[in-house]
Amino acid sequence: RDLANVYLSLKKLDWKILESIFKNMWDFEYVPSHAIIRETNLSEEELEAKLKKLASMRLVENKYTEYLGTAFTFKGLSVYSLKRLVAAGKVEQLGSLIGEGKESVVYTVISQGKEAVLKFHRVGYPSFKKVKEKRDYGTLHYTVLTVRSARREFQTLKRLYGHVSVPRPIAWEGNAVLMELIDAKELYKVKLENPEDVLEMIIEEVKKMYELGVVHGDLSQFNILVNEEGVYFIDFPQSMEVGEDGSEEILKRDVENVLKYFKKTYGIERDLKQTLEEIKKG
């Protein structure tokens, strides 16, 4: 799609500039042009022209104050993260768009000869218009928040994989998390023949997660996949540690979401308090 075309149109020098923005974005909301000049040996004029071109492609957002500064857009950060995954030999080809939510854009890709899922995070991104209106976004730029969210999801998946039914994490770069493709459908899209069994399997997974010290944080019929073989949990950026402030409330909300869905859809009654006790008793 669009991302693939953008990717292919970028030249070596463009990648160097994006790399320099990535290296410096932790320290600057808008990376000053002199920092990029130092790393690319471009002249002021050459860099400005390049940055204008990248901005017209919506990969960066430039800002003139006392100096010229630049920041990644969601698209720019995503295409650069993809580049890193390709360079690391983790991704060979971009496939199709399979999901686009508030918080992410999800593609299929070919990774080491097999189909996989690539999720680009975009937590905290204001719209393009809002970026322009809002001069000071505070000390933590949304690009940094977004990379953190991706890292959190990757690390949680690594911790859970092998114990809890989640996609196998393959790699993480920037705002992109590469993981196993699960051939299954979202719970809300399927009509279950054995809803009691499936609910039991879900509670069992929540319990295993809890034993490993993790609370999902956004569990619902939208983030549970099901197929003939079982249930899978996805979407982990808001996961919490057991014992962390507020984690008990979040666990309760997770379980309540699931119980409400099974009551509404299948008429199954299961007591929330009792279920929570069962999860925590180990």
Ligand code: ATP
């Ligand atoms: P939301 O905005 O609903 O919270 P999200 O943007 O946080 O979603 P995910 O829920 O992780 O992102 O992924 C979006 C969609 O992409 C999922 O609902 C699912 O359909 C698909 N998807 C994500 N990961 C996988 C995977 N590993 N295997 C198969 N499909 C996946």
Ligand code: MN
């Ligand atoms: Mn969500």
Ligand code: MN
């Ligand atoms: Mn989701």
Ligand code: MN
């Ligand atoms: Mn989500």
